[in-house]
Amino acid sequence: MSGSLVQYFPGQTFFHRLDPRAKLVFLIFVSVAIFAIQNLYLSFFILVVMVFLWWRANLPISIVWGFLKALLPVFIFLFIVQAILYPGETILIYPLIPRFVPLIGGIGRITLQGILFAVLLMFRLLAMVILLPLVSMTTPVHLLALGLVRIGLPYRFAYTTTAALNMVPILQGEIGVIVDAQKLRAMRTFEKGKFWEKLRSYPALVTPLVIGAMRRAQSMAVAMDSRAFGAMKTRTYIEDINLKWFDWVFIAVTTILSIGVIVLAAML
Amino acid sequence: MTTPAIQLIDVSYRYPRSKNTVIRGINLTVEPGEFLAIMGENGAGKSTLCRILNGIIPHSIGGQLKGKVKIAGLNTREANIAQLSTKVGIVLDDPETQLFTTSVRSEVAFGPENLNVDPEEIYQRIQWSLDVVRLTGYEDRMPSALSGGQKQRLAIAAALAMKPEILILDEATSQVDPLGVVEVLSVVKELNEKYGMTIVMTTDQSEEIAKLADRVIVLDKGRLIAEGTPRQVFADAELFSHHMIRAPQVSQLGVQLKEAGYPLPVFPITIEEAARGIVEILSDKSSHNSLGDNIVVTPLSSFRPNEPPIIQVDNLNYIYQPHNVHAVMNVSFSVPRGEFMAIIGQNGSGKTTVLKNLLGLLRPTSGRVTVAGLNTSRAAVADMARHVGFVLQNPDQQLFAETVEEEIAFGPRNLGLSENEVRERVEEVLSIVDLQELRNEFPPALSKGERAKVVIASALALDPQIIVLDEPTTGQDYKGCHQIMQIARALNQTGHTVVFVTHHMALVAEYARRVIVMRGGQILLDGSTEEIFSQIEIVRQAHIIPPQITELGQYLPESLGLPRTPLSVDQMARAIITRLNGKINS
Numbered sequence: 001m002s003g004s005l006v007q008y009f010p011g012q013t014f015f016h017r018l019d020p021r022a023k024l025v026f027l028i029f030v031s032v033a034i035f036a037i038q039n040l041y042l043s044f045f046i047l048v049v050m051v052f053l054w055w056r057a058n059l060p061i062s063i064v065w066g067f068l069k070a071l072l073p074v075f076i077f078l079f080i081v082q083a084i085l086y087p088g089e090t091i092l093i094y095p096l097i098p099r100f101v102p103l104i105g106g107i108g109r110i111t112l113q114g115i116l117f118a119v120l121l122m123f124r125l126l127a128m129v130i131l132l133p134l135v136s137m138t139t140p141v142h143l144l145a146l147g148l149v150r151i152g153l154p155y156r157f158a159y160t161t162t163a164a165l166n167m168v169p170i171l172q173g174e175i176g177v178i179v180d181a182q183k184l185r186a187m188r189t190f191e192k193g194k195f196w197e198k199l200r201s202y203p204a205l206v207t208p209l210v211i212g213a214m215r216r217a218q219s220m221a222v223a224m225d226s227r228a229f230g231a232m233k234t235r236t237y238i239e240d241i242n243l244k245w246f247d248w249v250f251i252a253v254t255t256i257l258s259i260g261v262i263v264l265a266a267m268l
Numbered sequence: 269m270t271t272p273a274i275q276l277i278d279v280s281y282r283y284p285r286s287k288n289t290v291i292r293g294i295n296l297t298v299e300p301g302e303f304l305a306i307m308g309e310n311g312a313g314k315s316t317l318c319r320i321l322n323g324i325i326p327h328s329i330g331g332q333l334k335g336k337v338k339i340a341g342l343n344t345r346e347a348n349i350a351q352l353s354t355k356v357g358i359v360l361d362d363p364e365t366q367l368f369t370t371s372v373r374s375e376v377a378f379g380p381e382n383l384n385v386d387p388e389e390i391y392q393r394i395q396w397s398l399d400v401v402r403l404t405g406y407e408d409r410m411p412s413a414l415s416g417g418q419k420q421r422l423a424i425a426a427a428l429a430m431k432p433e434i435l436i437l438d439e440a441t442s443q444v445d446p447l448g449v450v451e452v453l454s455v456v457k458e459l460n461e462k463y464g465m466t467i468v469m470t471t472d473q474s475e476e477i478a479k480l481a482d483r484v485i486v487l488d489k490g491r492l493i494a495e496g497t498p499r500q501v502f503a504d505a506e507l508f509s510h511h512m513i514r515a516p517q518v519s520q521l522g523v524q525l526k527e528a529g530y531p532l533p534v535f536p537i538t539i540e541e542a543a544r545g546i547v548e549i550l551s552d553k554s555s556h557n558s559l560g561d562n563i564v565v566t567p568l569s570s571f572r573p574n575e576p577p578i579i580q581v582d583n584l585n586y587i588y589q590p591h592n593v594h595a596v597m598n599v600s601f602s603v604p605r606g607e608f609m610a611i612i613g614q615n616g617s618g619k620t621t622v623l624k625n626l627l628g629l630l631r632p633t634s635g636r637v638t639v640a641g642l643n644t645s646r647a648a649v650a651d652m653a654r655h656v657g658f659v660l661q662n663p664d665q666q667l668f669a670e671t672v673e674e675e676i677a678f679g680p681r682n683l684g685l686s687e688n689e690v691r692e693r694v695e696e697v698l699s700i701v702d703l704q705e706l707r708n709e710f711p712p713a714l715s716k717g718e719r720a721k722v723v724i725a726s727a728l729a730l731d732p733q734i735i736v737l738d739e740p741t742t743g744q745d746y747k748g749c750h751q752i753m754q755i756a757r758a759l760n761q762t763g764h765t766v767v768f769v770t771h772h773m774a775l776v777a778e779y780a781r782r783v784i785v786m787r788g789g790q791i792l793l794d795g796s797t798e799e800i801f802s803q804i805e806i807v808r809q810a811h812i813i814p815p816q817i818t819e820l821g822q823y824l825p826e827s828l829g830l831p832r833t834p835l836s837v838d839q840m841a842r843a844i845i846t847r848l849n850g851k852i853n854s
Binding site for chain 2: 007010141142163166170177178180181183185186188205207208212216221222223225227229230231232234235236237
């Protein structure tokens, strides 16, 4: 089983060795930049940087393909909607319905601006879905938790959050098994069903998933409590994290570049 | 006088928001260095008792705890979790929920870190505890990438790093394969013998308990109903028949011989003792005439090569992507209609992968699988499901409905049957699995054994000709195991083909007619159950431990003329009794 988007992917790359705090800074600034920027070229630039970092971090490129495949229906939908409805100037294909018809007149016209806007949305979405695993897959959970603690969060909170992150791959696997179990009961929807039918069958997954997650959470709580989790106000850490010179450089570059790009986008 | 490791005085307990008292008036004293085994059916209160012993009850889980619990002199109600965690370590059944960090090192460090132990000291403890569980050199590995036995040994190391005086193992071997069980138990044994650690263990591995435990207690509905040395407890036929406490097979044999009027001189709890006893009573009457010829060993109905194959697997290969794991290599076999077959082997030997290829949950990387005339690389799983009732391992992931009835009706409805036909099928399978009384219950709220039955019933409702069970008995107690296998046997007798995977070799020996042994993705052996278990040396290569009764058959001198490969206690007992009756008559 792979394709778990948050599971730690061991490695010794530059990105792996960065301090979790530096990566948290990176996560925040880049998210803001992705949200703020509406410019096609700048968004493409961010996406390229994300893919470049992904490649440098030695993460499997197949996962990015997986994202692309999963998001493809959304992209196509957006593409069509934007291309047809976006009020652009440069008309590529003339409307099916002449402009002078009231209300629906002009619909069906495809403009260059519409297409470009759809492409922009795709770049931003893709950059966003790469960003989170780029951080979570290169940072061991306990160090991520420690990063949060050092930033000033209480350790119980930090660990519970990261434990939840740990559950994601487990739940993903669980969904796979439950879908299999439903197929085995002659449920055709997931194999041959239409999109809407599939959507309608998802609630049936919820009961076993929730019950399973609750059982798991309970026994995990027993296991953690048995090892004195939260028994004292503070705790020690065998692996400490230190901001080294390259962390500072990385933080500086991330900050300057993100702000720079946002400012640039605002000026254009 | 030393302080007892554990002292319970009249302890009763009720979970929060529950009316049931799950522990009732238990009194128990455990001395330091003692090895105590707790046995009992699922739901008897074993796990609850463990949680009371380590203070999780009442500190983390509330509820109503009555009586006095003293652990190494500390009253658990007054002491805090931090203090208690340095007295008692616990290892639970599910490796996935008790390991939560991303490296072996940080997993072991987690506990002492919580106790504010100095990092330098923690490093020493990591080294020591990994050494004890033999995981030195694994520090940087991810726990999720370890084998089942390794994961449980890591859980032990994590508990040891808190420097406890008592180690509790709550069904810690129930989810690992036989090799894992051996690994875990050898570590536990060493802890008890070499380090003098007090051990409390809930398990139904009675053969091992017989060798390891100083004392066994038996729980039933929250009460302590029996207590004694393994020999005393396993000799109690009542416990076995009424409370379904699985005694070692040699002890079951001892009980049967005793009831037939031929008690062994020493009641056996190990193979060696049983063998010694049997040799003694058989040669006792120093009869010279060999009666070997007169012994009627019930011939085992061997498998049925004459029937047309309903499952045909030719050169199956399966490679898991993206890591390119070649899980199944050139596997070929065919299963005639009406077969009752087991596939056995270590975890990771490819058993489940083969099963999943039988109906398209996985599609062959190469090779051909034909089931009920359909090529499984093309057919939809939902179509295959009419022919093959496949029951996955964990019942909880296969229950979607609000009542048992609705659960069973789920499949037939998907087939588009009329409401009348659906009702009919529901009634039919409810009676097969004997769940009529529970038809309106919420499936996830049923007991583990009942949940398994609901899942089997749901598969049966599609009226398949083939039943495939993937580890149906994992986590089930003795009663549950046999109920499930009895259902399978009944189905087989009405013409269904049954294929199952399990780690319980006693069940394989008792129920299967044919066995395929897998190792490293390939078939190591394929033959009748008796043939397979008679080749004990080869079977061991696949890290399979044959049933104890079979080992006894091989251990006994051949000159006794007893079955060399007995598959059940009954078979062996009959052979010995026939032999003794013959002697008396002559």
